[in-house]
Amino acid sequence: MSTNVLRTPDGWWAVRDDRAVRIETRAETTADLLADRAAVREASSSGESGTPVADLVTLPPVTTPCRVVAQMVNYRSHAKDSGFTGDIPPTFFRKASGSVSGPHETIVRPAHVRFLDYEVELGLVMGAPLPVGTVVEERDLPSYVAGLVLTNDVSARDVQLTKTQFYESKSYPTFTPTGPYLALLEPDDFARLIDLRLRLNVNGVPRQDRTLADMIVRPAQALTLLARFQTLDPGDLLLTGTPGGTALKAPPKPVEKIAALLPPALKWKAFFNGQAKNPRYLRNGDLVTATIATPDGHIDLGEQRTAVADAT
Numbered sequence: 001m002s003t004n005v006l007r008t009p010d011g012w013w014a015v016r017d018d019r020a021v022r023i024e025t026r027a028e029t030t031a032d033l034l035a036d037r038a039a040v041r042e043a044s045s046s047g048e049s050g051t052p053v054a055d056l057v058t059l060p061p062v063t064t065p066c067r068v069v070a071q072m073v074n075y076r077s078h079a080k081d082s083g084f085t086g087d088i089p090p091t092f093f094r095k096a097s098g099s100v101s102g103p104h105e106t107i108v109r110p111a112h113v114r115f116l117d118y119e120v121e122l123g124l125v126m127g128a129p130l131p132v133g134t135v136v137e138e139r140d141l142p143s144y145v146a147g148l149v150l151t152n153d154v155s156a157r158d159v160q161l162t163k164t165q166f167y168e169s170k171s172y173p174t175f176t177p178t179g180p181y182l183a184l185l186e187p188d189d190f191a192r193l194i195d196l197r198l199r200l201n202v203n204g205v206p207r208q209d210r211t212l213a214d215m216i217v218r219p220a221q222a223l224t225l226l227a228r229f230q231t232l233d234p235g236d237l238l239l240t241g242t243p244g245g246t247a248l249k250a251p252p253k254p255v256e257k258i259a260a261l262l263p264p265a266l267k268w269k270a271f272f273n274g275q276a277k278n279p280r281y282l283r284n285g286d287l288v289t290a291t292i293a294t295p296d297g298h299i300d301l302g303e304q305r306t307a308v309a310d311a312t
Contacts, residue, residue, distance in 0.1 A: 002147070002189050002299050003044045004181040005033070007059045014043035015181060019050035029063040030182070031235035034127050034146045040184065058104060061149060061182035062125060064097040067236040068176065070121070070153060071222060072166070074241025075214045083250025090217045090225050095153070095239075096171035103179035103304040107154055107288065110172055111311050115275055116282040119153035119242035120200035120208050120290045124219055125182060130232040136223040142187040144223060150292045150301040151239055152177045152200070157248050157281075158272060177290075178237075180302040192294055193219065198243055200290040202282065210243035217241075247280035284310045 004015040005023070012033055013020035023043040027033035033040070072091040073079050079088055101107075109116045127146025130136075136144060153170060154177070160169035170176075193212055200208040212218070217225070219240060226238070275281070282288065286308040293300040 002183045002185050003040060004183050004300070004302070005040060005061060006053065006056060006180060007061045007063070007182075008056045009059065013051070013056065014040055015053060016044065016050065018053050020053050020056060021046050021048045021050040029235055030061065030066070030125065031233070034234050037184070058102060058180045060100050060102050060178040061180070062100060062123070062178050062237050063235065064100050066097050067232060068095040068097050068100065068239070069093070069226065069230065069232070069237070070095055070170070070239035071217065071241040074216050075210060075243040076216060077210055077214050077244030078242055078246070079216070081244040081246065081249045088216060090222070092226055092230070093166040093170075095167070095176060098173060099171045099175040100178050101174040101176060103150070103177055103302065104306060105174060105177065106307045106309050107177065107282070108172075108174045109282065109284070109308060109310050110156070113156040113158060115157040115247070115272070116308070117155045117157050117247045118200060118202065118207070118282060118288055119155060119246055120198045120292070121151045121153050121239040121242050122196060122198065122212070122292055123149040123151040123178065124238040124240060125149055126232045126234055126236045126238070128234060130223060130227050132227055132229065132231055134224070134227040136220045136227070138190075138220045141190045141220055142185070145185070145219065146234070147182050147184040148292075148299065148301060149178050149182055149237070150180075150290060150304055151237075152288065152290055152304060152306065153239055153242060157275070161271075177304055177306050180304070181300075183299055183301055185299075189299060192298055195294040196292055196299060197295065198292050200245070200288065202280075202286055202288055207280070208243050208245035214243055215241065247278060247282070282308045284308060
């Protein structure tokens with residue numbers, strides 16, 4: 001059974017139902033905590049009544065600085081929304097770890113960003129070094145992945161598309177809400193990953209809702225592909241892609257063909273004039289809620305509630 005861990009300004013806590021017990025550890029970073037699993041086990045099996053989780057101020061359970069790597073277009077439903085057909089080559093990009101924020105921290109839209117989008121994603125938290133050249137089989141996942149977190153890969157679409165700039169468009173402060181829980185997995189838990197269901201609502205309206213069965217490149221293969229060129233260390237974070245339902249969608253084929261005939265400046269102007277009529281982009285005052293869990297709650301990463309506000 002997985003063990004949920006919270007981080008607060010006062011330290012680390014093991015969660016049981018709606019209460020939390022302090023973990024007696026000197027760990028300051030996520031990597032430190034993963035090296036002190038004995039303290040986590042002691043707290044989770046403690047007979048203490050604990051503190052109500054609702055009374056705690058939760059910080060992201062992934063500490064920074066760390067590597068934050070993400071997969072692009074890794075769900076079939078998202079590929080369809082994005083206009084992809086045929087095979088999609090696995091693609092990775094980096095996010096600045098300064099974008100990692102708390103699970104209830106406000107998402108701040110920079111003044112120059114018009115089209116702010118959401119992407120609920122399952123995050124893998126590394127528990128052991130992944131050297132370049134490593135081949136990871138499904139049975140090997142427990143040797144490399146310590147746990148899971150709920151993340152939101154917030155994206156400035158006008159920056160991403162016009163500048164083909166993933167790093168900038170996804171790296172502003174507060175653009176990676178993470179947590180609330182770090183779910184530390186036991187080896188048997190990995191067989192349940194396929195059952196995880198990702199959901200995201202905006203102002204109570206469902207936007208995204210898929211299980212990992214919709215995923216194209218699953219975690220073991222993703223780590224193998226990533227290890228062709230990238231080392232990962234304990235505490236590093238891999239975001240594994242988002243399902244369909246984001247605000248951004250590819251234009252209809254006839255529109256796309258006409259736009260291809262236009263000069264780039266006119267093409268983007270026409271595209272974003274159309275996007276300006278799309279009510280699904282995030283706006284000041286919106287509330288984004290997201291969850292990832294198995295249907296029976298065997299693995300439950302908690303709920304994010306993040307308001308959206310314009311930069312002042």
